[in-house]
Amino acid sequence: MKVAIMGYGTIGSGVAEVLRVNQDQLQKKVGEPVTLKYVLDIRDSIPEDADKLINDFSIIENDEEIKLVVETMGGIHPAYEFVKSCLEKGKHVVTSNKALVDAFGSKLIGIAKEHHCNFYFEASVGGGIPVIRTIYHNYAGENLTEITGIMNGTTNFILTNMREKGADFDEVLAEAQRLGYAERDPSSDIDGFDTSRKTAILLSMASGNRCRHEDIYTEGIRNISKLDFEYAKELGMTIKLLGSVQQVEDKYFAYVVPMVVPKSDPLFSVDGVFNGIKIVGNCLGTTMLYGMGAGKLPTASAVVSDIIAAVRHQDEFQGIGWSEKMLEIEPMGSNAFTYLLRVEGTCEEIKDDLKEFFLEDSELKPVILNGRTDEFAFITDVMFESDFLDNLKAFEEKTGRRIIHYIRTEKEEN
Numbered sequence: 068m069k070v071a072i073m074g075y076g077t078i079g080s081g082v083a084e085v086l087r088v089n090q091d092q093l094q095k096k097v098g099e100p101v102t103l104k105y106v107l108d109i110r111d112s113i114p115e116d117a118d119k120l121i122n123d124f125s126i127i128e129n130d131e132e133i134k135l136v137v138e139t140m141g142g143i144h145p146a147y148e149f150v151k152s153c154l155e156k157g158k159h160v161v162t163s164n165k166a167l168v169d170a171f172g173s174k175l176i177g178i179a180k181e182h183h184c185n186f187y188f189e190a191s192v193g194g195g196i197p198v199i200r201t202i203y204h205n206y207a208g209e210n211l212t213e214i215t216g217i218m219n220g221t222t223n224f225i226l227t228n229m230r231e232k233g234a235d236f237d238e239v240l241a242e243a244q245r246l247g248y249a250e251r252d253p254s255s256d257i258d259g260f261d262t263s264r265k266t267a268i269l270l271s272m273a274s275g276n277r278c279r280h281e282d283i284y285t286e287g288i289r290n291i292s293k294l295d296f297e298y299a300k301e302l303g304m305t306i307k308l309l310g311s312v313q314q315v316e317d318k319y320f321a322y323v324v325p326m327v328v329p330k331s332d333p334l335f336s337v338d339g340v341f342n343g344i345k346i347v348g349n350c351l352g353t354t355m356l357y358g359m360g361a362g363k364l365p366t367a368s369a370v371v372s373d374i375i376a377a378v379r380h381q382d383e384f385q386g387i388g389w390s391e392k393m394l395e396i397e398p399m400g401s402n403a404f405t406y407l408l409r410v411e412g413t414c415e416e417i418k419d420d421l422k423e424f425f426l427e428d429s430e431l432k433p434v435i436l437n438g439r440t441d442e443f444a445f446i447t448d449v450m451f452e453s454d455f456l457d458n459l460k461a462f463e464e465k466t467g468r469r470i471i472h473y474i475r476t477e478k479e480e481n
């Protein structure tokens with residue numbers, strides 16, 4: 068199998084390295100040599116594989132010997148046009164590009180089907196964690212009720228450091244940028260859009276229908292403070308940015324939000340740049356995939372796993388993916404959560420109001436940090452988000468007390 072890589076950056080060069088280092092093993096596994104013929108990049112020179120460097124896409128497009136193309140350029144254009152053209156020529160395509168899969172996945176899967184080739188995208192979610200194939204193959208017989216994950220190493224690094232060092236967001240973000248764990252423009256990570264794209268891909272996989280990340284309610288971690296962590300710590304919990312997909316009968320729910328996570332949740336212990344993806348099935352129960360969600364070689368390893376699949380299935384369309392039919396996601400207001408609520412002042416004189424608006428079923432258990440009198444926190448009953456927001460407003464109007472911050476809370480698992 069002759070292969071071309073489009074985009075010789077972090078991941079593309081990693082794929083070339085894995086193909087080089089594991090050449091013999093790969094040949095044994097798939098029964099034929101997998102040979103890198105071209106590397107397409109906009110640069111004029113690259114440190115390795117210089118003899119394979121080309122700048123003109125049409126060379127790949129028109130070379131009949133190239134049966135498989137790896138797209139690791141990133142971005143949507145011209146990645147979409149290049150991938151589409153390769154598939155139309157019957158070349159298998161493997162990509163690590165979540166933006167491309169989120170925006171055009173169903174279209175490209177349809178084109179692959181029409182031209183009897185495959186479009187693979189394992190590395191687009193969870194880097195080196197094999198979540199796409201696990202959902203498609205291993206859990207094909209499951210009714211998946213929930214997929215919830217920590218899918219962004221940058222934000223997890225920041226949140227982990229805020230907890231461990233008792234530091235504020237800006238301070239830790241600056242350190243993450245200095246260490247190269249966060250981009251100079253970190254918006255895509257810290258505002259949750261990277262997680263939201265991955266969540267959209269998982270929801271599309273789980274439901275079989277197309278979902279766009281723009282339709283998923285998304286909040287990032289900019290508003291999480293060291294005091295939020297102190298309250299979470301006091302409760303034996305922590306805070307994580309979670310992308311979550313849930314199915315209840317024929318309804319789908321999805322969101323990306325920072326959440327207070329209890330110790331009983333396996334995601335509690337996923338720290339630093341690591342990713343964890345929890346999958347719940349009706350027969351399976353709860354399982355979690357854990358590992359490096361990004362980085363040169365872990366992500367390249369996932370790309371190479373797709374290359375192996377493409378070689379093994381070179382004459383058949385495998386059908387990993389979803390249809391073009393748009394999925395309707397339930398509105399955010401119809402999700403139910405408990406909330407960690409930070410309220411201005413002390414709680415004594417507003418106990419009855421707290422009970423009226425947030426605690427119909429349970430007792431008020433206030434958390435007061437170091438005898439503070441300017442604020443306290445507590446966890447509400449389970450409430451639908453729309454009711455919670457209405458009650459929040461009504462509570463502030465009635466009592467004149469400000470809600471300082473709220474964070475949705477994951478329920479304790481038994």
Ligand SMILES: NC(=O)c1ccc[n+]([C@@H]2O[C@H](COP(=O)([O-])OP(=O)(O)OC[C@H]3O[C@@H](n4cnc5c(N)ncnc54)[C@H](OP(=O)(O)O)[C@@H]3O)[C@@H](O)[C@H]2O)c1
Nearest residue numbers: 074075076077078107108109139140141163164361362366
């Ligand atoms: N890095 C990770 O850990 C990771 C993990 C999972 C998934 N991904 C995804 O993998 C993709 C690649 O990421 P990366 O980190 O490897 O990015 P990168 O280091 O920026 O590499 C992209 C490469 O493609 C080249 N390129 C850009 N436009 C091109 C064009 N029109 N024609 C030919 N070459 C072009 C770039 O050249 P210039 O440098 O000259 O612009 C660069 O060498 C992205 O979609 C990313 O989201 C990355």
